[in-house]
């Protein structure tokens with residue numbers, strides 16, 4: 312088979328999007344089967360109905376907690392406090408149940424305590440702004456300590472009669488605990504893979520700063536995920552002390568290790584952004600079989616702990632290997648795209664209706680900004696016109712980034728005015744408010760969720776929905792593909808796979824996806840922060856063509872660049888900054904590449920010097 316004829320085959324086998332991992336799941340099923348066979352040889356009763364039922368009941372708690380933990384890990388977070396949280400929630404809930412002698416009130420209180428502690432975790436991680444590993448590890452100690460303090464180390468008995476139902480009730484022979492766990496797991500899995508909120512978790516785990524730049528309220532989303540984790544722990548606590556008929560402060564010891572091991576074994580990447588519920592399911596089952604088998608063949612508690620920790624280390628090792636394979640496959644994808652002869656270009660479509668070419672879209676007057684004693688920008692005035700590309704140049708430290716941060720609402724100027732056509736002064740508005748008014752900014756390295764395809768990236772924040780409400784609505788993947796295809800094609804770009812992670816696209820294509828996000832119907836100003844940095848010649852041409860198209864469709868484009876060659880190819884107007892001041896501002900045809908290099912170096916143009924000498 313020739314390399315060319317093998318290509319379609321390769322494409323079919325390539326991971327479709329962030330949710331891949333069939334090979335890992337097959338490996339887990341094999342591992343689980345091997346464990347069952349091994350333990351059954353050691354003791355044939357291991358595959359008896361009684362043991363299977365007990366094993367299922369034992370894993371039900373892990374299953375409920377695992378889908379919530381998977382969601383946290385996918386979003387780049389972790390909760391190590393769940394063991395202590397379960398103990399505290401169980402004893403508090405049981406205490407309420409005994410005090411009121413009412414099963415329902417006690418059950419509601421247990422779930423509510425879980426949700427509250429989850430909220431506390433989320434708020435603390437958000438407020439302290441340090442690694443969730445440290446914050447939740449500290450909370451593990453606090454929660455489990457409090458559980459002992461409240462109970463004085465004694466279990467809580469004498470719970471209402473109905474509690475026995477939790478352990479005894481069966482539907483069609485299946486323990487109700489298992490049924491509840493399966494329902495909660497499936498609901499969590501659907502929320503993760505099918506809803507707008509789930510897509511946002513993947514985006515945040517891929518790159519939280521990019522997700523935030525794409526319009527997702529990251530802190531709020533993450534807080535909800537901790538609340539979800541807490542609620543799940545509340546349910547696990549209820550199912551467990553309900554089954555046992557009493558609550559003790561020892562409940563939940565080691566829960567975090569068991570759950571995290573199962574989740575990572577199930578293929579959820581510790582680095583965030585990847586993983587699949589089905590893998591998590593098999594991870595939980597495998598750990599359940601292992602634990603049951605170790606007890607069955609009479610391995611001591613101490614050895615069980617050693618084996619549990621070793622399995623976690625093994626899972627982390629496999630995860631690292633997967634991460635390495637993922638990055639290799641992304642690099643291979645990029646090499647394939649860069650080596651391809653066609654750039655996937657089509658003719659861009661016509662202008663936006665609101666174009667008034669040449670009119671000033673944004674005017675900045677006498678902008679100033681200092682950082683302590685450092686004056687970054689001292690007196691900058693400029694105008695951006697609809698239909699034009701303005702290139703902003705300057706040496707390192709000249710003040711370019713500070714200027715665009717002020718124009719895009721990331722930094723408030725110390726003085727001066729910024730006016731947007733039709734909206735008056737905007738210098739006090741933040742970046743989200745400015746986006747709503749039609750000022751879009753594409754920052755270098757900040758603009759895409761690398762683990763998601765173009766279809767997701769181009770619709771994040773304004774996701775197409777099928778039914779449901781808020782971010783729990785069902786994400787319409789087909790509509791997202793169509794929208795992404797239409798948006799990119801209208802800008803003259805065709806991709807062959809709208810679900811392939813953008814990390815596997817070429818640098819130029821990735822920039823195009825990022826820039827295409829700014830092509831919304833009422834965009835007035837597009838600010839591009841060094842969009843051609845580190846790109847090859849062909850990829851650079853692709854990006855410059857896209858910037859030109861945006862201007863041709865009516866936007867005022869401001870492009871920061873160090874690259875004099877790009878200026879010659881695209882600029883209508885050139886502004887050069889030197890030591891925080893404008894040293895040149897004129898039409899691009901008034902200046903040569905040589906002049907620009909002089910200006911960027913802070914030198915005076917020969918023509919200016921001559922004119923000054925002649926005047927003298």
Ligand SMILES: Nc1ncnc2c1ncn2[C@@H]1O[C@H](COP(=O)(O)OP(=O)(O)OP(=O)(O)O)[C@@H](O)[C@H]1O
Pocket residue numbers: 682685686687688705706707708709710711712713714
């Ligand atoms: N947050 C900050 N705190 C302190 N000083 C800053 C800060 N941001 C920028 N500066 C200083 O302001 C000056 C202008 O920086 P700015 O990043 O705007 O320049 P630039 O032209 O974008 O440079 P580069 O091309 O290297 O990114 C520099 O002296 C820089 O050190």
